[in-house]
Amino acid sequence: xxxxxxxxxxxxxxxxxxxxxxxxxxxxxxxxxxxxxxxxxxxxxxxxxxxxxxxxxxxxxxxxxxxxxxxxxxxxxxxxxxxxxxxxxxxxxxxxxxxxxxxxxxxxxxxxxxxxxxxxxxxxxxxxxxxxxxxxxxxxxxxxxxxxxxxxxxxxxxxxxxxxxxxxxxxxxxxxxxxxxxxxxxxxxxxxxxxxxxxxxxxxxxxxxxxxxxxxxxxxxxxxxxxxxxxxxxxxxxxxxxxxxxxxxxxxxxxxxxxxxxxxxxxxxxxxxxxxxxxxxxxxxxxxxxxxxxxxxxxxxxxxxxxxxxxxxxxxxxxxxxxx
Amino acid sequence: xxxxxxxxxxxxxxxxxxxxxxxxxxxxxxxxxxxxxxxxxxxxxxxxxxxxxxxxxxxxxxxxxxxxxxxxxxxxxxxxxxxxxxxxxxxxxxxxxxxxxxxxxxxxxxxxxxxxxxxxxxxxxxxxxxxxxxxxxxxxxxxxxxxxxxxxxxxxxxxxxxxxxxxxxxxxxxxxxxxxxxxxxxxxxxxxxxxxxxxxxxxxxxxxxxxxxxxxxxxxxxxxxxxxxxxxxxxxxxxxxxxxxxxxxxxxxxxxxxxxxxxxxxxxxxxxxxxxxxxxxxxxxxxxxxxxxxxxxxxxxxxxxxxxxxxxxxxxxxxxxxxxxxxxxxxxxxxxxxxx
Numbered sequence: 070x071x072x073x074x075x076x077x078x079x080x081x082x083x084x085x086x087x088x089x090x091x092x093x094x095x096x097x098x099x100x101x102x103x104x105x106x107x108x109x110x111x112x113x114x115x116x117x118x119x120x121x122x123x124x125x126x127x128x129x130x131x132x133x134x135x136x137x138x139x140x141x142x143x144x145x146x147x148x149x150x151x152x153x154x155x156x157x158x159x160x161x162x163x164x165x166x167x168x169x170x171x172x173x174x175x176x177x178x179x180x181x182x183x184x185x186x187x188x189x190x191x192x193x194x195x196x197x198x199x200x201x202x203x204x205x206x207x208x209x210x211x212x213x214x215x216x217x218x219x220x221x222x223x224x225x226x227x228x229x230x231x232x233x234x235x236x237x238x239x240x241x242x243x244x245x246x247x248x249x250x251x252x253x254x255x256x257x258x259x260x261x262x263x264x265x266x267x268x269x270x271x272x273x274x275x276x277x278x279x280x281x282x283x284x285x286x287x288x289x290x291x292x293x294x295x296x297x298x299x300x301x302x303x304x305x306x307x308x309x310x311x312x313x314x315x316x317x318x319x320x321x322x323x324x325x326x327x328x329x330x331x332x333x334x335x336x337x338x339x340x341x342x343x344x345x346x347x348x349x350x351x352x353x354x355x356x357x358x359x360x361x362x363x364x365x366x367x368x369x370x371x372x373x374x375x376x377x378x379x380x381x382x383x384x385x386x387x388x389x390x391x392x393x
Numbered sequence: 394x395x396x397x398x399x400x401x402x403x404x405x406x407x408x409x410x411x412x413x414x415x416x417x418x419x420x421x422x423x424x425x426x427x428x429x430x431x432x433x434x435x436x437x438x439x440x441x442x443x444x445x446x447x448x449x450x451x452x453x454x455x456x457x458x459x460x461x462x463x464x465x466x467x468x469x470x471x472x473x474x475x476x477x478x479x480x481x482x483x484x485x486x487x488x489x490x491x492x493x494x495x496x497x498x499x500x501x502x503x504x505x506x507x508x509x510x511x512x513x514x515x516x517x518x519x520x521x522x523x524x525x526x527x528x529x530x531x532x533x534x535x536x537x538x539x540x541x542x543x544x545x546x547x548x549x550x551x552x553x554x555x556x557x558x559x560x561x562x563x564x565x566x567x568x569x570x571x572x573x574x575x576x577x578x579x580x581x582x583x584x585x586x587x588x589x590x591x592x593x594x595x596x597x598x599x600x601x602x603x604x605x606x607x608x609x610x611x612x613x614x615x616x617x618x619x620x621x622x623x624x625x626x627x628x629x630x631x632x633x634x635x636x637x638x639x640x641x642x643x644x645x646x647x648x649x650x651x652x653x654x655x656x657x658x659x660x661x662x663x664x665x666x667x668x669x670x671x672x673x674x675x676x677x678x679x680x681x682x683x684x685x686x687x688x689x690x691x692x693x694x695x696x697x698x699x700x701x702x703x704x705x706x707x708x709x710x711x712x713x714x715x716x717x718x719x720x721x722x723x724x725x726x727x728x729x730x731x732x733x
Binding site for chain 1 (some may be wrong): 407532535536537538540541542544545546548549550551552553555556559560577597612663666667670706708709710711713714716721722723
C-alpha cells in the first residue's frame with residue numbers, strides 16, 4: 070500500500086521528463102536543462118528549504134517573500150551607495166534575519182500561530198517596502214558600475230559550474246544536515262509531529278521554534294542576494310512570487326515520505342517537477358496561460374494520488390489535529 | 394482526512410486547550426470590548442480629524458468600496474467555520490480571489506459573445522459553483538488538505554482566467570451591471586446593498602438556523618460532530634459551494650465597479666484571508682462569524698478611506714492591517730493562556 074503514495078512523485082517526475090524529451094526536440098538539450106536549473110530551480114529550491122523546515126516544525130512561513138525583498142533592498146541600496154561589498158552582503162543577511170527574528174518573537178514568545186504571524190509580517194513588509202521606495206520604485210544598478218563580485222555571484226562560473234548552483238548545493242546540503250543529522254532537526258520533527266508531546270517531554274519548544282524561522286529567513290536572504298545579482302536590481306514585492314510555489318513544492322514533497330512529512334529530498338523533487346512542467350509546457354508551445362492551468366492540474370493530480378492512497382491506510386497520517 | 398484525525402488527539406496541543414469557563418469568559422469579553430472600542434475610537438478619530446469623513450455620502454461609499462472584498466470574506470468565513478480555525482490544517486479557501494477573476498472573465502466573455510444577461514449570470518454562477526464543487530470534492534471525498542487543494546485549484550483558476558482574457562481587460566456592459574454600478578438608492582451604492590444583503594442572508598443561515606449551528610459543530614470538533622450523527626462531509630462540502638457562490642457574486646460587483654473583467658484579482662487573496670480572520674475578535678467566543686467579518690471588512694474600508702481623506706499615503710494601510718492582525722492574535726493567544 071505504501072508504494073503508490075511514496076513513488077507517485079518520482080513516477081510523475083520521470084513521466085513528465087520522458088514525455089517532454091520525446092515531445093520536443095529542445096527539452097533534452099544541455100542548454101535547456103541547465104537553464105531550468107539556473108533560472109528556475111535555483112531560487113525556488115533555496116526558498117523552499119526554509120519552507121520545508123517551517124512546515125516540518127508544524128508551522129508555515131508566509132513571509133518568505135518579505136525576507137527575500139528586504140535582503141534584496143538592503144543589498145542593492147548598499148551597492149548603489151558604493152558601500153563595501155562585504156558590508157552590503159552582511160547588511161542583506163541582517164535584513165533578512167530581521168524579518169525572521171520578528172517572526173520568531175511573534176511565534177515563539179507571543180505564541181501567535183505561524184500562519185497569522187507570518188501573514189502579519191508579510192503585510193507589514195509590504196508597507197515598509199512601499200514607503201521606502203516611494204510606492205514601489207525599483208532600484209536599478211548600472212551594469213558597468215557594479216563590483217566584480219556582484220556580477221560573479223549572479224553570472225559567474227567555477228570550473229564551468231554556475232556559481233548560483235554551487236550556492237544552491239551548499240544551502241541544500243546545510244538544510245539536509247540540519248534536518249537529517251542534527252539533534253535540532255530531530256527536535257523540529259518532534260515539534261511538527263506532536264507539539265504537545267514535545268513540550269511535555271521537556272524540549273525547549275520556544276527556542277527551537279525561533280531558530281526555525283531564523284533559518285528560513287536566512288535561506289530567503291541568500292535567495293534575495295542571488296536574485297539581486299541576477300537581475301542587477303531590487304524590484305519591490307518581487308519575492309512573493311516564490312511563496313505559493315514554495316508551499317506547493319514542499320507539500321508535493323511530503324508525498325515522497327512514507328509518513329507524509331516534509332523532507333529536503335521530497336521538496337527538491339517537488340521544485341523540479343514544477344520547473345520541468347513549466348518549462349516543458351512552454352517548449353511544446355503552450356502559452357503562459359495554459360502553463361498555469363497545466364501546472365495547477367498536475368499538482369492536483371499528484372495530491373489526489375498521494376492523499377488517495379494514504380487514505381487506504383487509515384491512521385498512519387495525522388492530517389487533522391482537530392485543535393480548536 | 395477524518396479517520397486519520399484520531400491520531401493527533403492523543404496529546405492536546407500545548408496552546409490549544411479549552412480555558413475554564415469563568416476567567417476565559419472575562420478575557421474574551423475584554424478582548425471583544427477592546428476590539429469594538431478600537432473600531433469606535435478609529436471612527437471617532439477620523440470623524441474629528443478627516444474632513445468630510447462623517448458625511449453620509451462618504452460613509453455610504455465606504456460600504457460600497459469594501460463590497461467586493463467583503464463578499465469574498467463572507468465566503469471565506471463559511472469555509473473557516475466549517476473547516477475549523479486551525480489555518481493550516483483547517484478550512485481555508487485560497488482559490489476565492491482567483492475564482493472571482495475567473496467568474497468575472499466568464500461573465501464578460503459570455504456577454505461579449507452576444508449572449509444576454511440571463512445566460513451570462515447563469516454561466517457565472519455555474520463557474521463559481523463548479524470551482525466550489527472541485528474544492529469540495531478534493532477536500533471531502535479525496536481528503537486533500539484544504540490549504541493544498543485550494544492552492545492547486547487557485548492556480549487552475551488563474552490560468553483559465555488568463556486563457557479567457559489573454560491577460561487583458563475585457564470590457565462589459567449590461568442592464569444588470571448598470572443597476573449595480575448605477576443609482577444610489579438612499580445614498581448607498583447598490584454594491585453596498587449587495588454586501589449587506591449577502592451578509593443578512595448568510596447571517597440568518599449561519600447564526601440563526603440549526604444548519605448553521607451544525608456547521609459550527611463540524612468545524613469545532615469533527616469527530617464529535619460525526620459521533621453525534623451529523624453528515625460531516627455534506628456540511629463541509631456545502632461550505633465550499635457557498636464560498637464558490639460568493640466568488641461568483643463578488644465577480645459581478647467587481648465587473649460592475651471596473652466596467653469589465655480585469656487582471657490581478659489574485660492580489661486580493663491575502664486581504665480576504667485577513668478580513669475573515671480579523672473578524673474573529675468581534676465575536677463572543679472568538680470564532681469566525683458573519684457579523685464579525687462584516688465589521689472587519691468595514692473597519693479596513695474605514696482605514697483606507699480615512700487615510701485618503703487625511704492625505705496619509707495608502708502605503709500605510711497594509712502595514713496597519715498587519716499590525717492589527719498581530720495585535721489581535723497576540724492578545725487572543727495571551728488571554729487564552731492566562732485564562733488557563
